[in-house]
Structure formats: C-alpha cells, structure tokens
Amino acid sequence: MKTFKRKTNKINFIKIFKIAAGSSAAILFADFLGLKYSASAGIITLLSIQDTKKETLVVAGKRFLSFLLALLTAYVLFRIFGYHTITFGVFLLVFITESYVFHLQEGIAMCSVLVTHFLIEKDMGTAFIWNETLIMIVGTFVGILLNLYMPGNSDAVKADMRLIENDMKIILGKLSECILSNRDTVKSDESKNCCTLDKDFNDLDDYLREAFSRAYDNMNNTLLSDTRYYIQYFTMRKTQVNILKHIKEQLCLLTIVPRQASPIASFLNTVREQFHEYNNAEKLLGELEQIKSGFRREQNPVTREEFENRAVLYIILYDLENFLNIKKSFVNNISFNQIITYWKTDD
Structure with a gap:
C-alpha cells in the first residue's frame, strides 16, 4: 500500500509573503491618509490574513463588531473614571468578559491595542475615534484584499x-x-x-x-x-x-x-x-x-x-x-x- 507522509511542517510561503507585503502596504496607506499610530494598521493586516477566504471574512466581521464594543466600553469608562492605567485595567476586565459572552474573542488583542491609543492621547473625541476607525478599516481591508487570491487545491x-x-x-x-x-x-x-x-x-x-x-x-x-x-x-x-x-x-x-x-x-x-x-x-x-x-x-x-x-x-x-x-x-x-x-x- 502506498503510504502517506503527513505535511505538518510545510511552510506556507504565500501566506508569509502576504503578511509581510500586506502589513507594509497597510502602514504606507495609513501614513498617506495622515493617521496617527499607522503601524497598528500593519498589525491588523497581519492578524486579518487567515488560512482560507471564508475564515478571513468571518474573523474580519467578528473583529469589527468587537471594535465597536471596545469603543463603547472604553468611552463610558474613560468618561467616568478618567484616562488612568487603573481605568484601562477595568476596561480589560469588562471588555474581555463581554467578548467571551458575545463570542468575539478574536478581537480582544487587537482592540485592546487600539484602546491604548485613547489612553496615551487622553482623547476620545470624534476626530480621534475616526482615526482609530480608519486604522481598523485600512488594516482589515488590505488583509481581505490580499486573501482574495488563494491557490486552489x-x-x-x-x-x-x-x-x-x-x-x-x-x-x-x-x-x-x-x-x-x-x-x-x-x-x-x-x-x-x-x-x-x-x-x-x-x-x-x-x-x-x-x-x-x-x-x-x-x-x-x-x-x-x-x-x-x-x-x-x-x-x-x-x-x-x-x-x-x-x-x-x-x-x-x-x-x-x-x-x-x-x-x-x-x-x-x-x-x-x-x-x-x-x-x-x-x-x-x-x-x-x-x-x-x-x-x-x-x-x-x-x-x-x-x-x-x-x-x-x-x-x-x-x-x-x-x-x-x-x-x-x-x-x-x-x-x-x-x-x-x-x-x-x-x-
């Protein structure tokens, strides 16, 4: 009988190239738009590129919902308790709990990083919220765009x-x-x-x-x-x-x-x-x-x-x-x- 050799250690060079090129492109595009913390767009692209097209779209949708949840939670807490490290700790406690309740765990790390920008800037005005929203959109869009090409098997x-x-x-x-x-x-x-x-x-x-x-x-x-x-x-x-x-x-x-x-x-x-x-x-x-x-x-x-x-x-x-x-x-x-x-x- 012909035996099968499992390919568990096979390196996906196409995915690696997508991550490297896509993350760089997202940062450059965010810089072109004049966004603060443009490097975060590259990280979002990295996290958005999954192994399949369907998985990429599903994860992107969940992370966008998670982002909206994080914005609302951070806005309420920072307005009530101020822009302090302890407040950020309370945010994590509440946001992570919410993420598990609503099955949005995929967005915990990414959204937590974006919320640190509000903490650093001590600003949750409309302009800066729009800045973070565009970073989210740019990083996710580039990841989805790159994953439209997926070699058929x-x-x-x-x-x-x-x-x-x-x-x-x-x-x-x-x-x-x-x-x-x-x-x-x-x-x-x-x-x-x-x-x-x-x-x-x-x-x-x-x-x-x-x-x-x-x-x-x-x-x-x-x-x-x-x-x-x-x-x-x-x-x-x-x-x-x-x-x-x-x-x-x-x-x-x-x-x-x-x-x-x-x-x-x-x-x-x-x-x-x-x-x-x-x-x-x-x-x-x-x-x-x-x-x-x-x-x-x-x-x-x-x-x-x-x-x-x-x-x-x-x-x-x-x-x-x-x-x-x-x-x-x-x-x-x-x-x-x-x-x-x-x-x-x-x-």
Whole structure:
C-alpha cells in the first residue's frame, strides 16, 4: 500500500509573503491618509490574513463588531473614571468578559491595542475615534484584499480521492487473499495475523484525515460555488473503511475458513475490480443477493464450530451489503449539478 507522509511542517510561503507585503502596504496607506499610530494598521493586516477566504471574512466581521464594543466600553469608562492605567485595567476586565459572552474573542488583542491609543492621547473625541476607525478599516481591508487570491487545491483533493480508492482496493484484495490462503485449514495464531491489516488501515486513516482537511480548505476558499461534494465523498469512504475494519475483525474470529467462504473471497475481488467513484453499486448488490441465496440453500451446519463459523460468514455478507448500500445512497443523494460538475472522466 502506498503510504502517506503527513505535511505538518510545510511552510506556507504565500501566506508569509502576504503578511509581510500586506502589513507594509497597510502602514504606507495609513501614513498617506495622515493617521496617527499607522503601524497598528500593519498589525491588523497581519492578524486579518487567515488560512482560507471564508475564515478571513468571518474573523474580519467578528473583529469589527468587537471594535465597536471596545469603543463603547472604553468611552463610558474613560468618561467616568478618567484616562488612568487603573481605568484601562477595568476596561480589560469588562471588555474581555463581554467578548467571551458575545463570542468575539478574536478581537480582544487587537482592540485592546487600539484602546491604548485613547489612553496615551487622553482623547476620545470624534476626530480621534475616526482615526482609530480608519486604522481598523485600512488594516482589515488590505488583509481581505490580499486573501482574495488563494491557490486552489482541487487537483490535490482529486488526487486524494484516487489514492484512497487505490488503497481501499488493495485492502479488499488482501481480505480476499486472507480467506483463500486459509480455506479449509485450522487457523493458527500466526495465520490470524495475515488479516490484521493494522498498518494498512492506520495509513489509510491518516490519509483520510489529511484529505478531509484539504477538502474543507478547498470548500472555505471557494465562496461562490458549492464544493461540499468532496466532503460528502470522503465521509462516505470513511464509513466504508470502518466496515472493512469490521470485516477484518470477523475474519480473525474464524477458527476455520469453510468452503462457503470462497464465494465471498471471489466477490471481494469483484468489488475491488469495480471499485470507483462513479459506480452506483446496484449491479454488485444484485450479485451479493445471489450469494446470500446460495448460502440459504446450503445444508445446516452439523457441529457447533461449523455453526459459529457460518454465522461469522453471514455477518460478513451483511457487512458487504451495508458497504455497498452506503455507496448506492451516496450516488442517489448527490445532485444532478454535482454529477455534471464532478463526474468528469478526465482521469
């Protein structure tokens, strides 16, 4: 199986460049407007640049509301108690509490810095409030403007889909091999280990987590189109992987692999061969129903061991049915627009 190397230490050079260039541009623009404390506009830009477009807009909105709250709180407290350090301490106590009550924590640090300007100048007149408001607007606007450009990662998400499909095919093949290699033999502890597939499933779980992360980033960077399809797809595959884990666990419960398991092994290979994003699984479900009918025609088991092993095979059959129904449900529930948008046979 192709293993996935996590990229947890990857440096986002584009974001670093945006922060450096954007912060400088915000300061220069604030200087051009003749604003006091223009450097604060650069810091606001730095704080405004997030990892996705959606996150940038959401944080900007919350910080603007936080700024209005900070202005009102500071105005009342400075007017009542004067421009003193103790008053600023009271402001922090009240403002931080308000921020948590109204879920505006993102603006605490930035707004607290802006309020220190009122403390230093000992002024909350209209002109200076407008000065701080413009600093806020300039810094936030530059950050949003720069984050309108966000490199798309649709190709990476599609590559994730193909690699996950390939790894699931490999697991299906190994489950089939596990049955065939131990057919009509008593399973020793050593032979049971052949179907644990622990490393395969661990690698696939890691890859799914990273694939979900990229899919969510892609969705949050595409504001004008619906890219939830990728989230739906990976959710479906994650559920199927959990079922494959259960099948593996059932295989390890077999004390002997009886001849009735051969059709299951063959069917697992059939599923592997037809495993694809566009398959609605209806044909496979029909084939599975034939296997189940064949099981029902079999003579009843004679010994307790035969009964227990046959029961395990029945559980595997119903796991496979659930596995296929999940894919069928996925295909039936996606919209026509998603089909014409994402089901392109370009690979």
